[in-house]
Amino acid sequence: MGKRMYLNAFDMNCVVHQSPGLWTLPGDRADTYKDLDYWVELAKLLEQGRFDGLFLADVLGIYDVYQNDKTACIREAAQVPVNDPVLLISAMAYATQHLGFGVTSSTTYEHPYSFARKMSTLDHLTKGRVAWNIVTSYLDSAAKNLGLDEQLKHHERYESAEEYMEVCYKLWEGSWEDDAVVKDRAKRQFTDPDKVHEIRHYGKYYRVPGIHLSEPSAQRTPVLYQAGASSTGRAFAARHAECTFISFSNTEITARYVRQLREQVQLQGRDPKGVKVFSLYTPIVAPTGEEARQKFDYFSSHVSYEGALALLSGWTGIDFSAYDPEQAVEYIETNAVKSVMEGFTVANPSKRWTIREIITLVGIGGLGPVAVGSPEEVADLMQAWMEETGVDGFNIAYATTPGTFKDFVELVVPILQERGVLKREYEDGTYREKLFGSGARLANPHPAAGYRKIREGQANG
Ligand SMILES: Cc1cc2nc3c(=O)[nH]c(=O)nc-3n(C[C@H](O)[C@H](O)[C@H](O)COP(=O)(O)O)c2cc1C
Numbered sequence: 001m002g003k004r005m006y007l008n009a010f011d012m013n014c015v016v017h018q019s020p021g022l023w024t025l026p027g028d029r030a031d032t033y034k035d036l037d038y039w040v041e042l043a044k045l046l047e048q049g050r051f052d053g054l055f056l057a058d059v060l061g062i063y064d065v066y067q068n069d070k071t072a073c074i075r076e077a078a079q080v081p082v083n084d085p086v087l088l089i090s091a092m093a094y095a096t097q098h099l100g101f102g103v104t105s106s107t108t109y110e111h112p113y114s115f116a117r118k119m120s121t122l123d124h125l126t127k128g129r130v131a132w133n134i135v136t137s138y139l140d141s142a143a144k145n146l147g148l149d150e151q152l153k154h155h156e157r158y159e160s161a162e163e164y165m166e167v168c169y170k171l172w173e174g175s176w177e178d179d180a181v182v183k184d185r186a187k188r189q190f191t192d193p194d195k196v197h198e199i200r201h202y203g204k205y206y207r208v209p210g211i212h213l214s215e216p217s218a219q220r221t222p223v224l225y226q227a228g229a230s231s232t233g234r235a236f237a238a239r240h241a242e243c244t245f246i247s248f249s250n251t252e253i254t255a256r257y258v259r260q261l262r263e264q265v266q267l268q269g270r271d272p273k274g275v276k277v278f279s280l281y282t283p284i285v286a287p288t289g290e291e292a293r294q295k296f297d298y299f300s301s302h303v304s305y306e307g308a309l310a311l312l313s314g315w316t317g318i319d320f321s322a323y324d325p326e327q328a329v330e331y332i333e334t335n336a337v338k339s340v341m342e343g344f345t346v347a348n349p350s351k352r353w354t355i356r357e358i359i360t361l362v363g364i365g366g367l368g369p370v371a372v373g374s375p376e377e378v379a380d381l382m383q384a385w386m387e388e389t390g391v392d393g394f395n396i397a398y399a400t401t402p403g404t405f406k407d408f409v410e411l412v413v414p415i416l417q418e419r420g421v422l423k424r425e426y427e428d429g430t431y432r433e434k435l436f437g438s439g440a441r442l443a444n445p446h447p448a449a450g451y452r453k454i455r456e457g458q459a460n461g
Contacts, residue, residue, distance in 0.1 A: 066312075108161070228339065
């Protein structure tokens with residue numbers, strides 16, 4: 001029996017997420033992203049498929065790097081219009097029992113005080129099924145609309161993210177004692193004020209002197225995902241992440257990332273096997289391999305390469321309209337997602353990628369691999385990817401939605417369950433308990449646990 005496989009569906013509150021142009025296909029319902037029906041039906045479908053979670057990406061800017069202009073991303077709906085992902089979760093949680101919900105939020109823009117309350121609220125409403133995908137962002141357009149002249153330098157985004165985590169941990173773990181809420185109607189006391197503590201945080205980026213606004217939720221700290229695979233990103237993940245999300249296109253780079261991450265996690269005194277790594281992955285499946293390959297060809301003929309260039313230019317911070325498509329890509333220092341450029345150059349010197357090859361890859365499923373085949377063939381490919389790379393699971397992206405997810409749940413999930421690598425029933429408990437079999441709360445040696453001291457009246461940090 002193979003290694004257990006963990007599955008998230010990867011989506012975004014917009015029309016075009018990872019497969020530009022395919023919203024035009026009959027049957028694709030990405031354009032109904034504004035309707036709760038789309039999201040509630042998707043959540044129910046994923047729970048039927050025993051997925052662990054629904055992982056929602058998000059950006060706060062637009063992809064106006066390509067041609068140094070916003071026209072292409074707007075025309076192609078390349079991640080704009082984009083609605084707030086947080087507002088989808090309570091409706092989906094109300095319609096499901098076990099599915100976890102991972103939401104992306106940037107440490108560079110939203111203030112940790114209000115963000116901490118938002119996540120505690122979601123953890124209450126979902127009864128402990130919420131996760132946070134920690135990102136530092138990469139679009140200059142976001143910075144310009146959120147009070148900055150340009151986005152912070154890559155290293156400074158991670159430096160401020162460190163303090164951001166500290167503030168959040170102090171609020172989630174350190175401010176309210178477990179038994180602070182007494183609800184004593186006779187004594188007319190809801191909360192014991194002696195058991196709620198100010199966090200008195202005075203740092204380089206944030207001043208947060210007071211108490212957390214929310215009473216303790218089931219997980220207190222949401223399950224912590226992280227996306228950002230540069231060396232700085234990996235080091236950040238080794239300190240904070242319970243799960244990481246990566247989007248490398250081949251097994252060699254993915255295996256190296258996993259190995260290096262686990263080594264760094266161990267150096268942080270944490271269990272290297274304790275962090276779960278999810279690869280971006282797009283399955284194109286049909287009852288027969290031949291039908292699946294025809295489906296892939298059909299999709300490929302509808303991909304928008306303008307849309308792909310707009311996404312790639314945004315991810316890398318490089319305007320690829322200025323380059324000859326047949327030209328091999330060289331490493332260029334960037335202030336956006338460093339790991340994307342590294343993935344196509346220095347991290348993979350044996351392969352010289354041309355721009356045309358990269359946007360052909362990006363056209364379906366973004367930067368990650370695409371598996372095309374019969375249910376058995378796709379199951380084989382996914383298990384082989386896990387064996388060769390050491391990842392724990394996949395963030396399944398869609399070519400068309402809900403089609404890709406429907407085909408996967410109906411055709412591949414039964415095979416994976418038959419092979420014993422995918423659960424037939426959910427475990428009980430919070431998202432963290434389901435993923436790790438541990439308690440609902442983060443435990444030592446995770447740094448968050450260290451902030452519980454505040455509650456015991458000791459000085460913080
Ligand atoms: C697989 C993957 C997914 C990401 N998803 C998002 C996202 O949804 N929203 C976002 O603002 N940033 C996202 N990022 C980028 C992060 O903001 C990241 O902190 C930043 O770009 C630096 O990445 P780097 O460490 O790889 O250079 C993602 C990065 C990766 C590798």
